[in-house]
Every structure is written in structure tokens, then in C-alpha cells.
Amino acid sequence: MKRDIAVLIPYYGRIPSFFNLFVESCRPLQKVDFIFFTDLKIDYNLPEHVKVIDIPMERVEQLFEEKIGVPIKIHKPYKLCDIRPMYGATFADYITEYKYWGYCDVDLVFAPTLDKLLETCVQEDYDVINTFD
Numbered sequence: 001m002k003r004d005i006a007v008l009i010p011y012y013g014r015i016p017s018f019f020n021l022f023v024e025s026c027r028p029l030q031k032v033d034f035i036f037f038t039d040l041k042i043d044y045n046l047p048e049h050v051k052v053i054d055i056p057m058e059r060v061e062q063l064f065e066e067k068i069g070v071p072i073k074i075h076k077p078y079k080l081c082d083i084r085p086m087y088g089a090t091f092a093d094y095i096t097e098y099k100y101w102g103y104c105d106v107d108l109v110f111a112p113t114l115d116k117l118l119e120t121c122v123q124e125d126y127d128v129i130n131t132f133d
Contacts, residue, residue: 003033003049004122006098008087009106010037012057012077016106019044025110026050031118034104035094053094063090081105 026034027047034050036042037060042052057074064072067089074080084103088095095101099122 003031004099005032006095006101007032007034008091008103010060010080015040019106021109022106028112029110029115031115
């Protein structure tokens with residue numbers, strides 16, 4: 001199934017104990033590809049639209065520098081959240097087939113009805129969807 005939306009999730013460190021809740025809340029969301037960029041071994045029964053790109057954090061830093069043109073050093077994985085607005089440019093080569101991209105954290109649990117909202121947003125061609133967090 002071709003999806004219009006990619007959610008980018010660079011994730012380093014360790015997998016939290018509640019990770020299964022995040023994955024299970026992604027399972028019914030068939031309109032979205034969730035793409036993890038990580039060097040972690042994710043031993044979990046992932047749905048086909050939750051994808052894992054095996055990439056070390058050092059390579060992610062290089063991608064930021066290559067795509068944005070600014071030297072960057074991420075000292076702690078948590079600091080990736082400071083550069084989220086640049087994910088689209090940084091991971092551009094991974095999202096060429098998508099109409100929309102976004103990002104999220106793994107400490108979320110999505111409502112199974114989110115697909116209906118996203119379908120409406122795609123049909124209406126919204127530029128931005130924000131949770132105001």
C-alpha cells in the first residue's frame with residue numbers, strides 16, 4: 001500500500017519499557033509509514049508500515065552537516081529533539097515518495113481513529129498539522 005505520510009523517528013539510546021504500547025498504537029494507522037533511524041536492534045513484531053533504517057548516530061550527524069551545511073555534534077540522543085524541524089531536509093532521500101512528513105516520539109499512544117483525521121487533512125491538502133505540544 002502506498003502511503004502519503006512518513007513520520008520520521010531518529011531514536012538512539014535504549015528502547016523504553018513502554019515501546020510495545022507505541023508500536024501497538026501505530027498498528028491500525030494504515031495511512032502512515034513510521035520510519036525509525038537507529039542503531040538499536042528492535043526485537044518486536046513490527047507492522048510492515050513501521051520501518052527501521054539501521055544507521056549509527058555519527059552518520060545522522062554527517063547527514064545533518066551534508067544537507068543543512070552546518071556542523072553539528074549531538075552529545076546526547078535526547079538532543080535530537082532540538083533539530084526536528086530539519087528532519088525533512090536531513091532525511092530527504094528517505095521520503096521522496098511521500099507527500100507529507102512529520103515526526104513524533106515513542107512516548108505517544110495514538111488513537112485508532114487518527115487515520116480518519118489524517119485522510120481528511122490529506123484530502124484538504126493541509127500544510128501543517130500540529131498538536132501544540
